[in-house]
Structures are given as C-alpha cells and as structure tokens.
Amino acid sequence: MMKPNKFVALTWMIIASGCGGSDGSGGEPEQPALALKPATPTFSLKPDAIISEPYAHIEFSSDLASSYECQLDSGDESGDIQECVSPQLLMPLTADSHRLKVWAVADSRARSDPAELSWQVASVFGTDGNVHTDLINTPVMPSKADPASWRGIFRINCDFAHSSYHDPIVYPGQANAAHLHRFYGNTLVDETTDIDSLFTKGESSCQGNTLNRSAYWVPALLAPEYNPATGEALYDEQGDLRWRVVPAVVGNDDEAHEIFYYSAGVDDVDAIQSIPVGMKIIAGNAKAGPGQQQDTGIVRWHCQSWESSDADNPRWSSAIPECVAPDRLRMDVFFPSCWNGTDLDSADHQSHLAYPQLGSGTQGMICPATHPVPIIRVSFHYAFGVTPDVYEPQSKSSRGWRLASDMYEVTLDSHGGMSLHADWMNAWHPEVLQTVLDVCIREGLDCHDGNLANGFRLTGTRPGSQTEPPVINMGMGN
Structure with a gap:
C-alpha cells in the first residue's frame, strides 16, 4: 500500500x-x-x-x-x-x-x-523461536462452541481506557463535538485518530496489547445522583438533575467478563474472510427513541437474572429494563458482518456493510448480493452492576438510567437506552486476527480469555488513563 x-x-x-x-x-x-x-x-x-x-x-x-x-x-x-x-x-x-x-x-x-x-x-508466533512479547504459552485447549449458540467464537477482556466527548469516526478532527463516550482498546484514541496512528502507535487496554490496537467505544451509561442519606435526587445550579457514569464490569485475568467477541455471522464459516485493517463500523442507531425502537437482533438490553439466550430464552428489551440489586444490567451490540468488498468506510459509516440474512433451502444465514463478502462478526457485550452507588434508592434498581446519546426524556413509560449503538476501528495485527478466524471460528471452538487455540494466548488487560470528564448536559456535551 x-x-x-x-x-x-x-x-x-x-x-x-x-x-x-x-x-x-x-x-x-x-x-x-x-x-x-x-x-x-x-x-x-x-x-x-x-x-x-x-x-x-x-x-x-x-x-x-x-x-x-x-x-x-x-x-x-x-x-x-x-x-x-x-x-x-x-x-x-x-x-x-x-x-x-x-x-x-x-x-x-x-x-x-x-x-x-x-x-x-517475523511471525508473532516465533518460527525462529522469538515469540512476540504480547503472547503467552498456554497448555489449555478451548472446547467446542455450543452449536445452539455460536458456530465458533473468540472472546477477549478489556479494561476501561478513558472517557471523552470525542468521536474519530463521526467527528474526525473535531474536539468535544460528540456525546460522552467510554473508550476501550488503544489508549491514545482522540479526535485526531486515523488508521495510520491507530495501527502504529500506542498500547491497548485489551488483552494482547500491541497485537490489538483496535478502538472500541460506546456512549456512556448514566444514572441520576441521589443524596446517600436521604435518597433524594440531587440537582445542579441550573436546577437540572446531576448524573454520574455507571461503570461497566470489565475484564481481568482472575475473573473473566469478556466484553468483545469475534464470531461467525454466516453458516458457511469457510467463506468468512478476516477484517481488513482500517475498517470503520458503527452498529445501532444513535437517533433511535420512543416509537422507533431498534431490532433486538442488533442491539438489546436484559437483566442478567433473566438468563436470556437466543436458543432457549430469547428475552430481550430495546430499552433499559429495571434490574433490581444485586442483579446486573447487560447490553449486547452486534455489528454487521457482510462487506461490499471495496470500502473500508462509508458516508454514514454503515452502508458499506450489511447484516446476514436467511437464505433459501439449506443455505442457512448468508450474505446479501449487495454485500457478498462475509467477514468476522464483531460484537460488544457489557455488564453493569446495579449497586447502591448508582441505583435508584426507592426501587434499588436501574430505574431512570439513560445513555449519553438518548435525545428524549426518560420517564417511567419511556425508559432510557433506546439509542444504543457502538463504534469500532480495526487495528488488529493481521496475523493474529487471521489465526482467530482459522483456528477458533472455522474450527468451531469457544476461545475464552484471549486463547488462540494454537498453544498461545494474548497477554492480560491493562488500564489506560481512565480519565473521566464531568457529565455535561446529561452527557450530550456542549
């Protein structure tokens, strides 16, 4: 190039x-x-x-x-x-x-x-005996994936990197132009980030460090602030509710909370290609709200206690449900995995990709003719603890929570979270991502904790700056 x-x-x-x-x-x-x-x-x-x-x-x-x-x-x-x-x-x-x-x-x-x-x-796997420093030998071999759930999957943990009002996909070069986002992955991401800087600079808060400089970000999840003694809502000088960020339960090496998955979106796994370096993708609709709820096959919420699953218990919500402590609120975002084969981005950051569709006869899930190239499917899976520092005191639940991208009034009848969406830029080391495809996905394995199923796993997570700017205008910024 x-x-x-x-x-x-x-x-x-x-x-x-x-x-x-x-x-x-x-x-x-x-x-x-x-x-x-x-x-x-x-x-x-x-x-x-x-x-x-x-x-x-x-x-x-x-x-x-x-x-x-x-x-x-x-x-x-x-x-x-x-x-x-x-x-x-x-x-x-x-x-x-x-x-x-x-x-x-x-x-x-x-x-x-x-x-x-x-x-x-050089190969990262050390054909000359010199293995990349962000790989660790492991004797653990992943088991087969549940055929009723995943065709083959690779899961990684990431720590929280930082938060800001930047968005290098939607507002490149424009500082503080977006709603409040929480970033994972490459620790240097800001409004100036492009694929050259993403691929060649910085470390990562995700497993694998420099082998996975990809950038992952989502709108911040917010909860109203309450007086811990009286349980009354707190207001700012302008008379508006005060808000605080609800932190996700992110991964660590002792207790796995994998939040980023790489899997197969089509049934013909041999047809799947790796994702080109530099691809930019947005999944979900940041403008969605009451009356235009999103497809829960793309973005969804659920309480962990529901024990939801696509195969056995497809109980999902397009808005934030009231999960009662000590439950966890969970969210899932599935990215499109059918590519037009040409463009790494598009004007709306979505139309260069499409979602798989059910084919005729025994074809199963296939890519549409407009986007004929199946690529690895990316998905985000987050858990948020319903804990005393963020729950609504009367119900001890996630009542009143919203996303920084919600452009509507959150009420008991119109729950927050309908604008759920996520952004991703690919800066994986190509040899590693190809191994994920060849070994974990095509072999139908359930590769947890960055295990590449070839005798190596990715190194552990690490924090970024973990900068938290103030919540301005319900997270919508200036």
Whole structure:
C-alpha cells in the first residue's frame, strides 16, 4: 500500500546548453534541455533486516527527482508500480519477506536506476523461536462452541481506557463535538485518530496489547445522583438533575467478563474472510427513541437474572429494563458482518456493510448480493452492576438510567437506552486476527480469555488513563 503520511520538499534542476534567440535575429538557436537521468534514490530511514511489527516507515531522496515511483513485493518491472512520495508508511505487511523498489523521476520523465530495500516481517508466533512479547504459552485447549449458540467464537477482556466527548469516526478532527463516550482498546484514541496512528502507535487496554490496537467505544451509561442519606435526587445550579457514569464490569485475568467477541455471522464459516485493517463500523442507531425502537437482533438490553439466550430464552428489551440489586444490567451490540468488498468506510459509516440474512433451502444465514463478502462478526457485550452507588434508592434498581446519546426524556413509560449503538476501528495485527478466524471460528471452538487455540494466548488487560470528564448536559456535551 503506497500511502503517504506527509510530503517532503524535493529539489530538482534542469540544465540547458546554448544561448541566443530563436527569432532569426542572429543568435544561435535555443537548444533543448538535457534529459538528465536522476541519481538512484538513497534511503535515510529504513526498517531493520528483521522487524516484528506489520508496518514499515521508509524515507528516501534523490537530488534530481521531481517525483518518485515505488513498487512493493513484485519480481520485475511489469508489476504494480505507483507514484509515491517520501516518507512512506507501508501497512499492513504480512509475516514474510518484503522488497521495495524506488525510482527517482525527473521533470523530463527520465527515470533513475531503482534503489532496492529488503527486509523480513517475523511471525508473532516465533518460527525462529522469538515469540512476540504480547503472547503467552498456554497448555489449555478451548472446547467446542455450543452449536445452539455460536458456530465458533473468540472472546477477549478489556479494561476501561478513558472517557471523552470525542468521536474519530463521526467527528474526525473535531474536539468535544460528540456525546460522552467510554473508550476501550488503544489508549491514545482522540479526535485526531486515523488508521495510520491507530495501527502504529500506542498500547491497548485489551488483552494482547500491541497485537490489538483496535478502538472500541460506546456512549456512556448514566444514572441520576441521589443524596446517600436521604435518597433524594440531587440537582445542579441550573436546577437540572446531576448524573454520574455507571461503570461497566470489565475484564481481568482472575475473573473473566469478556466484553468483545469475534464470531461467525454466516453458516458457511469457510467463506468468512478476516477484517481488513482500517475498517470503520458503527452498529445501532444513535437517533433511535420512543416509537422507533431498534431490532433486538442488533442491539438489546436484559437483566442478567433473566438468563436470556437466543436458543432457549430469547428475552430481550430495546430499552433499559429495571434490574433490581444485586442483579446486573447487560447490553449486547452486534455489528454487521457482510462487506461490499471495496470500502473500508462509508458516508454514514454503515452502508458499506450489511447484516446476514436467511437464505433459501439449506443455505442457512448468508450474505446479501449487495454485500457478498462475509467477514468476522464483531460484537460488544457489557455488564453493569446495579449497586447502591448508582441505583435508584426507592426501587434499588436501574430505574431512570439513560445513555449519553438518548435525545428524549426518560420517564417511567419511556425508559432510557433506546439509542444504543457502538463504534469500532480495526487495528488488529493481521496475523493474529487471521489465526482467530482459522483456528477458533472455522474450527468451531469457544476461545475464552484471549486463547488462540494454537498453544498461545494474548497477554492480560491493562488500564489506560481512565480519565473521566464531568457529565455535561446529561452527557450530550456542549
């Protein structure tokens, strides 16, 4: 992928011989410019001979160049040659040998001899004995997935990273333009985040650390504040209810609360492809409210005590139910898993993808013709404790809770949470995500706790900054 991050000023010159006019006034005729061949480019920044990351930063220059052409991983000059600039960020790169050729091109279109650069991207699983630092050996082999529930699944835990009013998908480059979100995964995510920075910078609050720099975020879940002594609601200086964030029960290595799943959305698991690096997806409708409740097959709420399941007890709610302490409120968000095969994003951040549909006869769940490429299905699964610091004192329940994205009045008849939605940007190490597909999903396994079912599991969770800005305007911000 010849995708520049920035441009470098380059100098070039044209050398001509002769002088005088060309109008017949006695001077010698003007001579054409010499088509000088540019010097072979030199590399000022290049990868080591063997690298562990699936990307490479490369810089090059040539004194007589007005432009450059690059070719990655092709045996001869008949391969794909593209115009390029320095510096180059090459990503994603497979665990294999790679070669880059660079030609300097003069204004006359004369080309230099190619400069060549070769290097190796090592496998994270250590074919040379050098295993990636974010993998741990494990003798535990996952069991088969429940055929009545999942065709094959991989589950990871994540700690809370931070909270902010940013949204790099909907409001890129705009600080504090969104409602209050809670972020998991890459700890550096803010309004400036793009796929280049997401894939190459920062750590992660999820298992696997740098092997999974993906970004996950959801609107904050909020509860009214009450006086702990009297149980009366508290109000701010403007006479509005005060709100506090209801924290999710996030994962840790001792007690698993897996909140992000990767699974199969179609029945033909062999047809499923991995998710391209850089894909952006939003699931759910942030504008939904009373009278336009969402499909509980996409987003849903339930009390943990209901023991809901798709196979045996499909008891779901499109709004937040009143779960009574010591119960937990749970939410599920299922992302679309049928891709148009071309676009990593779309204007609404949704239409480049579609949900599977029931095929005819014995086909089972298939992708529609408009979006024919099945990819790994992503889903978020959160649990929120109904505890004294957040429950409504009279009912000791989740009564009155709302999402920061709810644009309607929450009442006893119109419960909060109808605007449930979630955002995701893919920055998994491609070799690891392909292993999830090949081993866990296609083999029909239930891979818990980051277990890759190949003798390795992902390293544990870690916190981000855990920054909590104040709740402004019921979480809707300014």
